[in-house]
Amino acid sequence: MKEFVCIECPRGCHLTIDDNLNVTGNNCPRGKQYAINEVTDPKRMLTSTVKIIGADIDRVPVITSVEIPKGKIFDVMKEINKVVVKAPVSLHDVVIKDVCGTGSDIIITRSLEASK
Numbered sequence: 178m179k180e181f182v183c184i185e186c187p188r189g190c191h192l193t194i195d196d197n198l199n200v201t202g203n204n205c206p207r208g209k210q211y212a213i214n215e216v217t218d219p220k221r222m223l224t225s226t227v228k229i230i231g232a233d234i235d236r237v238p239v240i241t242s243v244e245i246p247k248g249k250i251f252d253v254m255k256e257i258n259k260v261v262v263k264a265p266v267s268l269h270d271v272v273i274k275d276v277c278g279t280g281s282d283i284i285i286t287r288s289l290e291a292s293k
């Protein structure tokens with residue numbers, strides 16, 4: 178038996194799931210699916226930063242384009258930490274395509290001009 182707080186909407190239902198994937202506490206089908214996914218194939222969006230050169234700050238924020246398996250977060254972080262971009266950069270620029278074969282790109286979440 179496992180317990181979660183559903184994060185699919187602000188209501189935050191307290192979910193319980195047993196070994197047979199029976200879910201209780203959900204107030205809609207999304208909660209049931211969330212609990213099943215958390216047990217069978219947990220995924221997360223990942224936010225981080227990458228090094229940038231030629232800008233007024235040293236790092237620029239990035240995010241995965243879609244959720245990635247929790248088990249791949251360490252490997253994805255290793256790839257993110259290798260990236261160095263050069264200013265200027267724009268919102269939604271892709272810095273890694275299909276990172277670690279997850280089907281997710283790593284994209285920039287803030288535009289930055291080159292320093293003057």
Ligand code: SF4
Pocket residue numbers: 183184185186187188189190202203204205206207208209
């Ligand atoms: S179970 Fe449904 S209503 Fe409850 S928090 Fe999850 S999405 Fe919202």
